[in-house]
Amino acid sequence: LTSRSLDRESGCTVFFKCENFQRTGSFKIRGASQAVHGLTAEQKERGVVAHSSGNFAQAIALAASSAGVPVCVVMPRTATRSKLDATRAYGAEVVLCEPTAEDRERLADELVAQRQATLVHPSNDLEVIRGQATAAIELFEQIPDLEYLFVPIGGGGLIAGCCLAAREFAPACQVVGAEPLVVDDAYRSLISGRIERNQTTDTIADGLKTYLGDNNFPIIQRHVKQIVRVSETQILDALNLIWQRMKIVVEPSAAVPLAALLNQKQLFENRRVGVLISGGNVDVASLRFLSGADSPPTDRAVF
Amino acid sequence: LTSRSLDRESGCTVFFKCENFQRTGSFKIRGASQAVHGLTAEQKERGVVAHSSGNFAQAIALAASSAGVPVCVVMPRTATRSKLDATRAYGAEVVLCEPTAEDRERLADELVAQRQATLVHPSNDLEVIRGQATAAIELFEQIPDLEYLFVPIGGGGLIAGCCLAAREFAPACQVVGAEPLVVDDAYRSLISGRIERNQTTDTIADGLKTYLGDNNFPIIQRHVKQIVRVSETQILDALNLIWQRMKIVVEPSAAVPLAALLNQKQLFENRRVGVLISGGNVDVASLRFLSGADSPPTDRAVF
Numbered sequence A, B: 001l002t003s004r005s006l007d008r009e010s011g012c013t014v015f016f017k018c019e020n021f022q023r024t025g026s027f028k029i030r031g032a033s034q035a036v037h038g039l040t041a042e043q044k045e046r047g048v049v050a051h052s053s054g055n056f057a058q059a060i061a062l063a064a065s066s067a068g069v070p071v072c073v074v075m076p077r078t079a080t081r082s083k084l085d086a087t088r089a090y091g092a093e094v095v096l097c098e099p100t101a102e103d104r105e106r107l108a109d110e111l112v113a114q115r116q117a118t119l120v121h122p123s124n125d126l127e128v129i130r131g132q133a134t135a136a137i138e139l140f141e142q143i144p145d146l147e148y149l150f151v152p153i154g155g156g157g158l159i160a161g162c163c164l165a166a167r168e169f170a171p172a173c174q175v176v177g178a179e180p181l182v183v184d185d186a187y188r189s190l191i192s193g194r195i196e197r198n199q200t201t202d203t204i205a206d207g208l209k210t211y212l213g214d215n216n217f218p219i220i221q222r223h224v225k226q227i228v229r230v231s232e233t234q235i236l237d238a239l240n241l242i243w244q245r246m247k248i249v250v251e252p253s254a255a256v257p258l259a260a261l262l263n264q265k266q267l268f269e270n271r272r273v274g275v276l277i278s279g280g281n282v283d284v285a286s287l288r289f290l291s292g293a294d295s296p297p298t299d300r301a302v303f
Helices: A004-010 A028-037 A041-046 A055-065 A081-089 A101-115 A126-142 A157-169 A185-192 A216-223 A232-246 A252-263 B004-010 B028-037 B041-046 B055-066 B081-089 B101-115 B126-142 B157-169 B185-192 B216-223 B232-246 B252-263
Strands: A013-018 A048-051 A071-076 A093-097 A148-152 A174-180 A226-230 A272-277 B013-018 B048-051 B071-076 B093-097 B148-152 B174-180 B226-230 B272-277
Touching (some): A004 A252, A028 A055, A048 A101, A081 A093, A126 A148, A126 A157, A126 A272, A148 A252, A174 A252, B004 B232, B013 B126, B048 B055, B055 B071, B071 B081, B157 B216, B185 B216, B226 B232, B252 B272
Parallel strands (some): A148 A174, B148 B174, B174 B226
């Protein structure tokens, strides 16, 4: 998608790759499908195990079950009912764990051992990274002369895939990372040369709290020259702009790349810039105006 | 746009014509452009006058000013600041009136007389009706075998245009009207044979409170066999479905046709059905989670 109004706002020509329209509502289905596709016949029979509290849960559920592969997803017992229900509806068995990274990984490892299943990591699995690359490949096919591509960094799988795609299909295009200031682990990792973790996770961009992995970090180190960090206010402003001007529903994490571009727009003036909109999974029912609980609307404003 | 999930929900194959992505955020720019295009050189010089509290204000502002035609829009002094600002930003002079139909029309007539300008009515002007027809024409070009087309009824210009389009380009396609129960003036007009008005206007679908005109009503009488009325709850449910499943921002009025289809879905099973999404102008900033005023998000839910 393009937007005259956001071109004006940013001073460059922006091409949005809208993964909020993707099946299961985010780019995650790409990597999940690729991972399932790469299994041997025997692995397919034994099934896959994954752990996720977010978009990857639904993605691996759909990717595996539509290929006839048994799938079990470890999810924190604090996950919203809508996420648990959606993951089950896509055909996964859901196993609940305590809401800590340790418990989640321990339980997933146990299940893998018990079932001789294959663990699919949401961002560090090499097949997953290759799958995510297809988002950028499609954008390069449509806009071959893209000069920059802004990508959010959570676990690092998406941006690593985009780097591989750029290297092969758009070597003149620089991949720019985008990260919330309060979870700037990737930014710090590039500086220190080792995988850093976050001490704070209090960001509205809840998909970007995770840290890099040993497969995707070297790719990011090699290819990403710049990571732009943004404040929570900048994320909210960018989110607002996307909803209001582009008329699309995106999740807060998906607004981080536009926030980064606007934050540093003097560097990208008149450039052709890609912005990867990573997903659109927000719980719309929890938006006050849609709950029906409010007083009736007045003439003044609808909501 | 299409949606597997909404196809499942409705039991038919739905093709959404998404006018929320249209310039100025609604289909109104079509009729406004057509009306401006149809002016003589002398009329263009003298300018146009319109009255609108909604999407037509911005549409006629942009259509006229981008053709170099002076444009003055009479708007109720109770209109939201964002609407007033947007209309001015698109190049219109805005004249404020009392928030009554009488004052609005009186003031517009005065301005027309003073300036020898041309009045452009948002839904009853024949050029405007012809312009709105292009929304349906584009849909028929893409989906030639459409069997039904659901269209919201406010002032009647859009549905009248869609009827003319169907007659010429898709004679096998039936145009179905959709209206909120509490403003079912068109439904009652079809029964009584004369233009009825509304006693109640307390609907979330604020674009559909107006009544039909003497140019569009005969077209609607001749071509529309069915108007489906929906409750406020059904509108909210449809709005929620569109935002949540399709990931697009639409205004409440734009959800009325889907609400109507779902309300009567047994009649349209396995049919190929068009749904006209009329616009996407909602004040996103007033959605609570985007205001930034709330407490920081938790792990449990984003908003």
